[in-house]
Amino acid sequence: MSKETFPALLLKEKNGEVVNEITDLSLNDLPEGEVTIKVEYSTVNYKDGMVVNGLGRLVRNYPHVPGIDLAGIVEISNDDRYKAGDKVILTGWHVGERYWGGYSAKVKVQGDWLIPLPKKLSTKHAMAIGTAGFTSMLCISALEKQGLKMGNGPVLVTGASGGVGSIAIAILSNLGYEVCASTGKIDEHEFLESIGAAEILPREELAGDAKAPLNSERWAGVVDTVGANTLANVLSQIKYGCSVAACGLAGGSKLDTTVIPFLLRGVNLLGIDSVVQPYDARCATWKRIASDLPLERLDTLTQIISLSDVPKAATDILNGSVKGRLLVDFSI
Secondary structure (H helix, E strand, C coil): CCCCCEEEEEEEEECCEEEEEEEEECHHHCCCCCEEEEEEEEECCHHHHHHHCCCCCCCCCCCECCCCEEEEEEEEECCCCCCCCCEEEEECCCECCCECCCCECEEEECHHHEEECCCCCCHHHHHHHHHHHHHHHHHHHHHHHCCCCCCCCCEEECCCCCHHHHHHHHHHHHHCCCEEEEECCHHHHHHHHHCCCCEEEECHHHHCCCCCCCCCCCEEEEEECCEHHHHHHHHCCEEEEEEEEECCCCCECCCCCCCHHHHHCCCEEEECCCCCCCHHHHHHHHHHHHHHCCHHHHHHCEEEECHHHHHHHHHHHHCCCCCCEEEEECCC
16 A cells, blocks of 8 residues: 655755755655644745745755645644644744645644644634744834834835735734835735725835935834835834834845934844744734734735746745735645
8 A cells, every 4th residue: 555645845955056846755755743733724934935945045955845834634643732633833943944844734743843723713813824923023022112102103114015014014004004115016005005004105115225314203113024225214113212123134234324313212122033932922912813813814915826836926026026924825
């Protein structure tokens, strides 16, 4: 009798380049792990785009299965916290980078990397949220911890049409904040307004070299996914005592600024890590997402693709041509 096989996206190194193929694997092909999961959904994030295209040296050993997110049903468990039939989520923990990831219909992973699926969410909605939505919620919670309140002024979201940005807008507007969305895509204005943006700011207003360390106070808080000049400019525009949550570097990793905004306005630059968040913080964040993100808005910003669509999508997301979230459905 032939052993059961299932599809996966496998990366290989060939003549110094990373190539990909959809292939069939068996459970024996997978690296060892405490919990075996039937994957129902995964996602495509910016980091997935880098991994699939062999950028940034995020993967050191090939062959490799990418995919930093997954949600599905436990089939076998050697971890007492999980049993067959449990629905679970995995984001972060360098899965899809150091360890084989979610672009496989079945995976073996460590129990410590998992959390139970929140009761209000399906596995489909959980992956429409994925690392992007998880990061968005971490940013919003960090800003509120530092004093962000409704009525303080507008909250800026940069890279607004991307995964992190679009979910941040949906959550912030649902909570009652006035949201300004920064984007370079003129044709996305209607989309951004439909998910809650009250104002659209052309990306060019923030993308140039920062001309002064301090400009007019404008923002009560910022979720920044871009970095580089955009981050330098928003730091010069933050209101006294307010904060920027920095969670991305789509525009580059170099930050050319001064200490003046920090010394004269007491602003805060908050670094947001979504990869190795502790279990309790991870569960609390997902619980809040399930409560504060309107699922009807999530549906409007989600596109469903198949596993075979992932290589193209991975290139598209690096090119900035993806709007909202990409959900990988293993049933199609």
